[in-house]
Amino acid sequence: MTVILYTGGGGRMGTVLRAGLSGEFERVVLYARRDIPDLNPGEEVVVGELDDLDTLTNAMAGVDVVLHFAGIADEAPFADIAESNIMGTWAIFEAARRAGVRRVVYASSHHIIGGYPAGQFLGTEEPVRPDTYYGLSKVFGEGAARLYHDKWGLEAVCLRIGAFRPTPEDRRHLSVWLSHRDGIHLVRRAIAAEDVGFLVTYGVSANTRSWWNNSPSAELLAYHPVDDAEDHLSSVAETDEPEHQGGPFADPEYRGGVW
Numbered sequence: 001m002t003v004i005l006y007t008g009g010g011g012r013m014g015t016v017l018r019a020g021l022s023g024e025f026e027r028v029v030l031y032a033r034r035d036i037p038d039l040n041p042g043e044e045v046v047v048g049e050l051d052d053l054d055t056l057t058n059a060m061a062g063v064d065v066v067l068h069f070a071g072i073a074d075e076a077p078f079a080d081i082a083e084s085n086i087m088g089t090w091a092i093f094e095a096a097r098r099a100g101v102r103r104v105v106y107a108s109s110h111h112i113i114g115g116y117p118a119g120q121f122l123g124t125e126e127p128v129r130p131d132t133y134y135g136l137s138k139v140f141g142e143g144a145a146r147l148y149h150d151k152w153g154l155e156a157v158c159l160r161i162g163a164f165r166p167t168p169e170d171r172r173h174l175s176v177w178l179s180h181r182d183g184i185h186l187v188r189r190a191i192a193a194e195d196v197g198f199l200v201t202y203g204v205s206a207n208t209r210s211w212w213n214n215s216p217s218a219e220l221l222a223y224h225p226v227d228d229a230e231d232h233l234s235s236v237a238e239t240d241e242p243e244h245q246g247g248p249f250a251d252p253e254y255r256g257g258v259w
């Protein structure tokens with residue numbers, strides 16, 4: 001059975017994903033800045049900072065797969081983004097290499113391409129077009145995944161997550177929504193799929209209005225989403241059509257704070 005180290009396990013996604021995947025792994029090490037209450041069976045907490053390479057490397061002893069979800073999940077001053085999302089992500093890949101981890105599953109974001117116009121159909125090969133410093137940090141993360149795979153053979157799965165919510169909330173979500181059920185299935189497949197090498201995929205449900213072509217990465221992962229934002233139209237706020245795929249994140253005045 002698989003041993004997991006999870007960063008960001010106490011966060012919004014982490015709480016949902018951990019509950020959804022509970023009991024599927026031999027051991028789950030939650031690497032966190034502070035203690036996490038209400039552990040699921042098989043989970044243990046190691047308290048440490050993301051940039052503490054020694055503690056991180058020790059915590060990864062015997063670990064098969066690292067789920068790297070910790071970091072600032074919105075726009076923020078560049079210095080803060082650099083510390084948490086760039087230095088912190090480098091430390092994760094470096095510690096994984098040193099500890100002999102097999103695979104890192106990296107929580108990237110669609111804000112890496114959020115500067116493209118809404119409605120433009122994209123795969124994963126087009127040039128990045130980040131919409132924020134936050135999106136820019138995900139360019140670093142996907143680049144680190146590529147480097148550590150090409151040079152040191154670490155397997156890496158980069159998930160360009162859309163908007164992970166119980167239900168879609170605004171018009172943009174009709175295209176970028178990732179349901180809880182599909183998100184749990186996606187992470188399960190990102191851990192278990194064989195021979196992934198280096199792979200980038202969109203973390204998005206089977207939305208009728210999706211802007212993203214997830215072929216062939218979704219097939220390689222055997223990721224088969226079942227939810228469609230269209231089935232929740234009654235709960236979607238009557239907001240304007242977004243101009244960019246990143247919605248408000250692409251606004252020059254955007255300073256963070258959307259959730």
Ligand SMILES: NC(=O)C1=CN([C@@H]2O[C@H](COP(=O)(O)OP(=O)(O)OC[C@H]3O[C@@H](n4cnc5c(N)ncnc54)[C@H](O)[C@@H]3O)[C@@H](O)[C@H]2O)C=CC1
Binds near residue numbers: 009032068084163
């Ligand atoms: N929630 C969403 O819809 C989306 C999330 N993502 C990505 O998924 C990941 C998880 O997102 P959420 O759970 O929504 O975020 P969150 O803000 O709820 O959780 C992030 C976690 O990271 C931890 N963290 C932040 N900076 C840290 C640091 N310097 N050292 C140690 N821990 C630190 C926080 O304490 C928190 O537990 C993030 O990397 C985010 O960029 C990407 C796209 C969409």
Ligand SMILES: O=C(O)[C@H]1OC(=O)[C@H](O)[C@@H](O)[C@@H]1O
Binds near residue numbers: 109161162
């Ligand atoms: O675009 C969105 O709505 C989401 O995108 C993200 O990458 C963020 O981590 C999340 O906080 C946002 O809610």
